[in-house]
Amino acid sequence: MTIILTKKHRCTHSSTCVCTKGHLTEEAIFLVFNNLNWNPKSIASLSCACKWFDDLAKRVLWKEFCMTRAPKMMLDLQSSGIHSIDGNWRALGKLLIYCSGNKKDGLFTSTQIPGHFVYRTRFSRTSGNSFLLPNCRTDVLYMSDPCEHLDQGEEGDVGFFRGIFKSFGNSKVRKMLITRSAPFHPTEVCPYCKAKLWNMLAAKMVPLSSASCRLGAYEDCIEYYVCLNGHVLGICTLLPLSDSDEATEE
Numbered sequence: 001m002t003i004i005l006t007k008k009h010r011c012t013h014s015s016t017c018v019c020t021k022g023h024l025t026e027e028a029i030f031l032v033f034n035n036l037n038w039n040p041k042s043i044a045s046l047s048c049a050c051k052w053f054d055d056l057a058k059r060v061l062w063k064e065f066c067m068t069r070a071p072k073m074m075l076d077l078q079s080s081g082i083h084s085i086d087g088n089w090r091a092l093g094k095l096l097i098y099c100s101g102n103k104k105d106g107l108f109t110s111t112q113i114p115g116h117f118v119y120r121t122r123f124s125r126t127s128g129n130s131f132l133l134p135n136c137r138t139d140v141l142y143m144s145d146p147c148e149h150l151d152q153g154e155e156g157d158v159g160f161f162r163g164i165f166k167s168f169g170n171s172k173v174r175k176m177l178i179t180r181s182a183p184f185h186p187t188e189v190c191p192y193c194k195a196k197l198w199n200m201l202a203a204k205m206v207p208l209s210s211a212s213c214r215l216g217a218y219e220d221c222i223e224y225y226v227c228l229n230g231h232v233l234g235i236c237t238l239l240p241l242s243d244s245d246e247a248t249e250e
């Protein structure tokens with residue numbers, strides 16, 4: 001890949017990028033990245049360097065990346081029609097592999113925890129159910145296990161979790177957020193698609209006991225936000241491991 005892209009594909013500055021097509025065909029790029037197993041870091045870094053590539057990545061490469069990493073989930077998310085992922089495969093790809101952390105004085109708390117890539121995260125529809133009020137449980141929400149940041153919060157161990165709704169535009173949660181005039185976060189936007197974020201806690205739509213049980217977190221230390229496109233991100237304070245848990249780990 002290095003040879004092809006450095007020798008034939010010369011544009012390196014997005015501001016001066018003039019390539020439209022002709023350096024390499026889309027088919028050739030497809031084959032190269034298939035060979036790289038849709039390496040997300042390569043896709044992301046080349047997208048920064050070339051507009052033409054960025055466009056191709058948004059249309060094709062991120063979709064293939066998502067389909068390869070989480071095939072069952074992607075088939076389910078798409079099964080209600082072409083608009084169910086809102087065309088934003090790049091946002092979804094990033095959601096799969098990036099824990100957004102927390103800016104200083106930004107989202108949720110004043111503790112700064114930088115975002116980072118994660119090797120592999122499990123998303124589950126069963127888990128997602130625990131984050132929906134009982135009367136919204138016909139909605140489909142895929143949620144991750146918490147990414148544990150131990151001893152990094154003011155209160156102790158912090159967990160970040162993230163997720164995505166299927167067909168968010170038609171979901172009960174979205175309807176209810178609108179009916180209840182749920183507030184948006186005043187300053188922060190979705191780290192995956194840059195849309196505004198509804199505050200689920202302020203809308204009293206967090207089922208605290210089932211969510212805390214699923215996360216292993218304190219009931220009064222959970223909050224999460226849903227963006228206009230149905231991406232979810234949240235933070236919680238994790239319960240300390242009990243003596244028995246620690247004993248079994250030794």
Ligand SMILES: [Zn+2]
Binds near residue numbers: 100149160
């Ligand atoms: Zn993390």
Ligand SMILES: [Zn+2]
Binds near residue numbers: 228229
């Ligand atoms: Zn979003």
